Amino acid sequence: MDKGSLASALGSASVFGQSQFAFTRGNAFEARVKADGGAELLRLVHDGLDRGAEPPAEATVHLPDLSATGPEGRAARTSLALREATGAAGAWTLLDHPMLALEVAGSPAFLEPDAVVVHPDGSWTVVEIKSFPMLDGSADPAKVGAAARQAAVYVLALERVAARLDPAPRVRHRVLLVCPKDFSNLPTASAVDVRKQRAVTGRQLARLTRVEEIADALPEGVCFSPEQSAEELAAAVEAVPATYAPECLSACELAFHCRARSREAGAVTCLGRPVRAELGGLSTVEDVLAAARGEAGDPDDPAVAALRRAAGLRAEALAAAGGVTGCH
Amino acid sequence: MSLITTLARLEAVHTGRAQPAATVRHRHLSDRPLVFVPLTTAGEAGAPLGALVGTDRDAPHLLAVPQPRDRDLRFAFLAELADIVLPYVEAYAESVEAAERTETDPETGKRVKVEVDLCADAAQLVVPSRAGVDFVRLLGRSMRFRRTAEQDPETPHPAPPRVPLLGRWLTHYGERARVPGSSLLLAVTDLLGRHWATGQSTLEDQHLGALLAWIAPDGAEGATGAEAARRAELARDGDGQLLCPPAGPATDPAFDNKLLAPAIERYDRARTALAAAEDGLEADERLGALTAAEREIRALVESRTRPTWDAVWRGLDLLRELPEGAHAEERWTRDRWSFTSHRDRVLAGEPPQPRRDDAVTAANKLATREREQARLEAQEALDDPLVMAGRRLAGEAFAGEVVDVVMAYSESKRPSPRPLVTVRTDDRPYLGERVKVYRSLGGKPQTAEFVGAASSDDAPEDGTLVLRITDRMGRGKEPEAGSVPEKGDLVCFTLFEHEPRGGAKLPDPEQTPWTHGGPPGEAASVPEAADAQTEEDVL
Numbered sequence: 001m002d003k004g005s006l007a008s009a010l011g012s013a014s015v016f017g018q019s020q021f022a023f024t025r026g027n028a029f030e031a032r033v034k035a036d037g038g039a040e041l042l043r044l045v046h047d048g049l050d051r052g053a054e055p056p057a058e059a060t061v062h063l064p065d066l067s068a069t070g071p072e073g074r075a076a077r078t079s080l081a082l083r084e085a086t087g088a089a090g091a092w093t094l095l096d097h098p099m100l101a102l103e104v105a106g107s108p109a110f111l112e113p114d115a116v117v118v119h120p121d122g123s124w125t126v127v128e129i130k131s132f133p134m135l136d137g138s139a140d141p142a143k144v145g146a147a148a149r150q151a152a153v154y155v156l157a158l159e160r161v162a163a164r165l166d167p168a169p170r171v172r173h174r175v176l177l178v179c180p181k182d183f184s185n186l187p188t189a190s191a192v193d194v195r196k197q198r199a200v201t202g203r204q205l206a207r208l209t210r211v212e213e214i215a216d217a218l219p220e221g222v223c224f225s226p227e228q229s230a231e232e233l234a235a236a237v238e239a240v241p242a243t244y245a246p247e248c249l250s251a252c253e254l255a256f257h258c259r260a261r262s263r264e265a266g267a268v269t270c271l272g273r274p275v276r277a278e279l280g281g282l283s284t285v286e287d288v289l290a291a292a293r294g295e296a297g298d299p300d301d302p303a304v305a306a307l308r309r310a311a312g313l314r315a316e317a318l319a320a321a322g323g324v325t326g327c328h
Numbered sequence: 329m330s331l332i333t334t335l336a337r338l339e340a341v342h343t344g345r346a347q348p349a350a351t352v353r354h355r356h357l358s359d360r361p362l363v364f365v366p367l368t369t370a371g372e373a374g375a376p377l378g379a380l381v382g383t384d385r386d387a388p389h390l391l392a393v394p395q396p397r398d399r400d401l402r403f404a405f406l407a408e409l410a411d412i413v414l415p416y417v418e419a420y421a422e423s424v425e426a427a428e429r430t431e432t433d434p435e436t437g438k439r440v441k442v443e444v445d446l447c448a449d450a451a452q453l454v455v456p457s458r459a460g461v462d463f464v465r466l467l468g469r470s471m472r473f474r475r476t477a478e479q480d481p482e483t484p485h486p487a488p489p490r491v492p493l494l495g496r497w498l499t500h501y502g503e504r505a506r507v508p509g510s511s512l513l514l515a516v517t518d519l520l521g522r523h524w525a526t527g528q529s530t531l532e533d534q535h536l537g538a539l540l541a542w543i544a545p546d547g548a549e550g551a552t553g554a555e556a557a558r559r560a561e562l563a564r565d566g567d568g569q570l571l572c573p574p575a576g577p578a579t580d581p582a583f584d585n586k587l588l589a590p591a592i593e594r595y596d597r598a599r600t601a602l603a604a605a606e607d608g609l610e611a612d613e614r615l616g617a618l619t620a621a622e623r624e625i626r627a628l629v630e631s632r633t634r635p636t637w638d639a640v641w642r643g644l645d646l647l648r649e650l651p652e653g654a655h656a657e658e659r660w661t662r663d664r665w666s667f668t669s670h671r672d673r674v675l676a677g678e679p680p681q682p683r684r685d686d687a688v689t690a691a692n693k694l695a696t697r698e699r700e701q702a703r704l705e706a707q708e709a710l711d712d713p714l715v716m717a718g719r720r721l722a723g724e725a726f727a728g729e730v731v732d733v734v735m736a737y738s739e740s741k742r743p744s745p746r747p748l749v750t751v752r753t754d755d756r757p758y759l760g761e762r763v764k765v766y767r768s769l770g771g772k773p774q775t776a777e778f779v780g781a782a783s784s785d786d787a788p789e790d791g792t793l794v795l796r797i798t799d800r801m802g803r804g805k806e807p808e809a810g811s812v813p814e815k816g817d818l819v820c821f822t823l824f825e826h827e828p829r830g831g832a833k834l835p836d837p838e839q840t841p842w843t844h845g846g847p848p849g850e851a852a853s854v855p856e857a858a859d860a861q862t863e864e865d866v867l
Contacts, residue, residue, distance in 0.1 A: 246531040310332045317717040
């Protein structure tokens with residue numbers, strides 16, 4: 001489903017988009033890293049992860065052709081290439097834009113890592129090429145975190161492929177993150193341990209409600225076509241439960257729609273998840289304010305008692321500031 | 329976020345207007361700050377697209393890079409920026425006053441007072457958002473290792489003369505911005521977010537337009553903060569451009585793709601055409617086309633930065649309406665010391681700040697930040713009853729009325745006054761026996777210790793505390809007048825110290841222990857090399 005056009009039809013267009021400058025620069029950098037049959041990329045893998053192995057400059061390097069029709073075909077081609085490469089011990093193999101399949105919530109999703117490298121010892125490494133700079137050896141932690149989460153999904157998908165081989169090859173849990181060095185266009189790389197992200201993603205994938213179950217829970221005849229009227233669409237979207245939190249704004253096209261619904265309902269989570277945790281059983285703005293004013297709520301409830309004290313102290317402080325400042 | 333701030337946010341949701349989160353201004357604002365609104369090119373590191381900069385809100389300097397990937401144009405931008413920022417900074421660096429500083433005498437090892445220069449005021453830089461602070465740091469890093477033709481005649485791409493110096497100053501400002509409570513480099517979103525609570529999350533508060541919409545919505549009368557903020561975030565004109573452009577330095581992708589990219593392409597074409605011109609007449613004509621293309625890009629840059637520029641000044645206006653907190657001036661003096669010491673390093677001809685700090689410098693910076701954080705928290709509470717209310721709610725302070733004072737003395741040879749003060753309070757501080765509490769007495773902290781809860785018949789309810797005052801009563805047997813609270817006084821004691829102490833002094837860099845890499849040795853005395861440059865830098 002195209003959530004972007006759905007959001008536009010709902011009147012809450014998303015704000016996502018990529019500047020063509022960033023796009024061009026990212027592509028140019030990736031092409032540079034993979035130039036000369038991946039010589040530079042394999043050198044970085046050797047230096048960063050596998051210094052014990054024979055340097056790729058002196059060893060045999062395979063660059064299998066992965067083109068095929070359709071994502072299923074490409075995924076099958078990738079599995080085949082991976083098997084062949086693992087069998088051919090002692091050589092380096094670079095898979096440029098392989099296609100991997102991973103089951104998400106009961107339906108297959110296709111993933112395309114920037115590259116996967118098969119080491120001479122038969123182990124596999126995910127390579128992620130990003131265009132944000134590594135300045136003096138460190139990069140923006142938020143961006144590195146996002147790249148690590150992305151790579152962890154690829155590691156999980158590769159492990160599914162590996163499990164089907166006998167003996168199952170090792171998928172390395174340290175991925176290689178390749179970024180431009182400082183302000184130049186030269187690549188530099190850093191090994192990133194994604195064990196934690198892999199475990200978290202694996203757990204989340206296992207817990208996801210299957211798509212069929214969500215679909216079964218929907219009323220008969222619900223349709224998400226953007227051609228419907230905004231009211232019909234809004235009703236359809238309403239049928240799928242969603243829990244909005246401000247973090248959604250940076251991840252989901254429908255976030256502005258959900259935010260509007262959540263604000264209408266007066267949910268306190270609009271102000272952030274920690275706020276919700278602080279207020280105990282009170283979940284709407286009106287409930288909280290009524291409790292704070294002493295109009296509602298059980299005074300023995302610690303959350304209500306704390307709110308009343310907070311409201312009293314706040315009023316006292318504001319009154320004090322209006323007159324003579326200070327409480328000493 | 330304390331429950332009091334949460335409550336303020338909920339009230340903001342309810343009323344549709346931001347609510348006060350502070351009753352005084354906790355940061356110093358210069359009378360003449362330098363406002364800097366930069367834009368950067370998407371996907372590139374340290375490739376500025378343009379900026380508005382200046383101290384006059386009605387006449388900002390507009391700088392633009394018509395082709396951000398061209399190194400020469402980038403240098404021209406940085407040189408122009410240096411010509412605006414450095415004279416501003418240097419004007420402050422020149423005006424000094426005498427001050428005293430305690431230093432360790434290298435010969436005797438004693439602590440002695442020395443007379444030194446302290447800049448009478450410091451240059452203050454204001455950017456729209458936290459991303460702007462990071463960009464100042466990044467610009468500083470990109471410039472400070474550049475070599476000018478004078479420093480190194482061999483360098484293939486010499487930087488304009490004053491650019492490395494600007495890099496060092498911007499690096500210093502970026503570094504200082506990481507010290508809690510400092511005001512050399514300020515982000516308006518941080519300032520506004522500190523003083524007002526909006527009805528949206530702190531994440532959404534990072535959008536300057538949305539934040540201002542909650543605090544002081546302009547235009548549409550009667551619109552709630554949420555509606556005005558949504559308009560600032562999402563409203564687009566017929567061309568698909570945001571009405572309130574992002575505060576930068578990143579630009580909106582729709583602007584990049586629809587307006588900027590075609591304009592840059594026209595500029596590139598005009599430049600190629602000019603280079604290929606065969607005679608003077610043709611060149612003149614094509615130069616005209618090139619100038620027009622350049623002017624178009626300048627107009628685009630101005631159209632995206634001017635709304636932010638105006639918003640920054642509006643934000644400053646709002647902040648100036650608040651009276652300055654009592655301790656803000658003291659923290660600003662620390663900023664002046666920081667400014668002066670950087671000026672001295674530059675004057676002494678020291679090399680630019682290294683890429684990585686050595687162990688001692690890094691530990692010192694960390695210790696400073698921790699100490700300043702504690703100081704900031706204490707001073708904000710003392711300056712502002714609303715902040716103090718949060719500490720009282722958290723059990724870290726209490727206020728109440730003195731109900732009884734009993735004179736008592738210490739059991740030493742020379743008995744000193746140790747009066748027992750009974751305070752009735754509704755607060756619930758976390759007090760254990762002999763826990764020290766502090767109150768402000770004429771700007772200095774007075775210490776007392778907790779004796780216990782009162783259990784006399786006339787004060788049966790809990791919330792009556794007995795404290796023993798232990799200092800600041802003078803040298804005599806009788807306490808000095810006004811140094812002991814009297815019955816009926818309203819007092820406020822805190823459980824945290826007012827002037828937090830730093831940790832133990834760290835060794836000199838030459839004494840770095842082997843656990844932290846040992847003394848810097850020879851390697852440190854070699855100046856850091858400039859960044860490697862490749863032909864691909866010009867993409």
